[in-house]
Amino acid sequence: MADIKVRKFVTVVEEILHEGGPPAAVPPRRAVIAAVIENPFAGRYVEDIMSLMDDLKPLGIEMATRLVKALGGDAGVVEGYGKGAIVGEAGELEHGALWHNPGGYAMRELLGGAKAIVPSAKKVGGLGAKIDIPITHINASYVRSHFDAIEIGIGDAPRRDEMVLILAMTTGARVHARVGGLAKEDIKAGDGLR
Template sequence: MPEPAVRKYVVQVEEIFHEGGPPVVEPARRAAVLAVIDNPFAGRYVEDIQGFMEDLKPLGLEMARRLIEALGGDPARIEGYGKGAIVGAAGELEHAALWHNPGGYAMRERLGGAKAIVPSTKKVGGPGTRLDVPITHVDASYVRSHFDAVEVGLADAPRAGEMVVALAMTTGPRVHARVGGLKASEIKGEDGLR
């Protein structure tokens, strides 16, 4: 298949100074990058769709590059990540699942070998559909302080024959994280969990 046709990219960045408690010196930063692309399978059932995952890899790498740049340009500063996709009404949920591999691969590649599984979510919806992209620590999924989500969505996408694919990253834990559990400083880095 040809390279995915991109209608537009959107990058959003949040800086969070407090959540009701005392302001922090350095804000927590959360960001997402979205690409609105044509869905080559829209409007019809296609049995063999796996090849499109390979076609999506360069897009994933470009999106991960843009996201790291939006968060200051240093991959070592990224502590959390996640991915998601919204498929337009002429598509099916399985089309969104095609983003799992290329989206996760791209972030791991750009971050230099992050160990934790990249959490993901997906849905079918029309323009304006919102999606909560789950976030976990890049090296250990059990680090509770990094359990988070980034809400994404666009007023004009996805149109029926489109998909919105998203990557999200954070530079640290939630502001005022204090629910216990494994700390980032205690990560062993053996299995992506702890």
């Protein structure tokens, strides 16, 4: 398969000082990176699409690296993550599903072997389509304080023959998290799905 053709990257970083409650001593940050790429399968049905998954691996590493850099450069501060894709109208949902492994494993590798499954969302959409990227704790999916999401949309993407591939990371819990459940301090080995 041909090289991945990236038209642009978009990175957004949010710093949440408060949501009406007391200001955070250390404001959590949420960041999202999107790569707008050409969809090599747009406009036609292709039975065997698996080769694109391997082709996307270097892009996953590059995006995860850029995302950590946007959060200050220290992978050790990342506590939450998620991924997603928006497929242009000439593509199909399954093309976005190809991002699961390259996006998820890139972040898990860069974050030192994070244990939890990387939550995901995908859809088919037109120019300016937005998507909410779900976020959970990197080592235990059931840490309620880290259940979060970040919305992203790009005004001129995806074009009909493009895909927007997305990674998200956070540096902590929701700013005023107080709904109980498993605390990050109580995560034990094997809690990746708890």
